[in-house]
Amino acid sequence: MRKAMIFIALFIVLFIAVIHFTAAVRERRAVQQFPPEGQILDVGGTQVHAVVMGAGPDLVLIHGASGNTRDMTFSLAPRLAERYRVIVFDRPGLGYTDRLNSTGATLTQQATLLRSAAQQLGAERPILMGQSYGGAVALAWAAKYPNDVAALIPVAAASNPWETGLGRFYEVTSSAWGQAVVVPLLTAFVPQSVVKSSVEAVFAPQNAPANYSDFIGAPLTLRRVSLRANADQRANLLSEIADLVPIYGQIKAPTEILHGTADTTVGLEIHSEKLVSQIGGATLTRLPGIGHMVQHVAEDEVIAAIDRAAKRAGL
16 A cells, blocks of 8 residues: 555656746747747836837737737737837737736836836827726726826727626635646647637627737747746736726726627627726717727728827827
8 A cells, every 4th residue: 555655656756847947848839839029118126028110109018818919010010110119018928028927917017117118218198098908007007007098999898897707717716726837738738729719709799810820929929938927917806897997987088988799708788888987078989890809800990090089189
């Protein structure tokens, strides 16, 4: 019996070592395949990855959950760079921006970090466009620092409390045992086919653009540090949104809200239908039949909304 127990213990240790070794190999491969697109800033001791392109009024683009700069640089940022100075950041723990803490950086902490990074780049009062979770960060930025935002464009943004649960995936990956056991397994063994299926699901009812899955750098998100950071942020989001709602009235920036009527990830009625009445002077453009990934499947409408907001801001 004692020998059997020793054998089992050794097998478990070996299995754990294999998982972490395989995960580390895949992480190194991800970094080699998808290196930083821009520059690394030192913002108070935190590394922040920023991509800067174009010339004109400063415009900051903030990606959603499980994303990185590549979501915005795939097509939208280069088009906007024709008449704006576009700045795209990796949010904390994702892409090449450091985690801020081990509990999941709050919306306000993320907004504060990115605001400081933007100021370091000379963007004292930028236009902000954020999609999904990134829209919530943009809202926190505009509400907490109302004098430092020229215009605001929340796109399919999480903005108001909801009643559905967290979901099994995030329940597991945000738990202590999930982060210790399940996250390394995902990093080590999840197949690319599952990643592509997940991408297609978030684009529904539209399809992802050709080559999007290959460009986006999903293996970066599958790194252990990013899976954990993303899960913690998602697990904390509901309570942070509830705290944010009472201060939406502090937002001064001209606000153009966009949301698809077929969005089943961040529901229009739960979020933007309420948000438009919570921010003074805000307008809401409803996009019939459009799902969650508005910045790709309705790119022209996003650019038009940014232009309208910039015009309203006198830019």
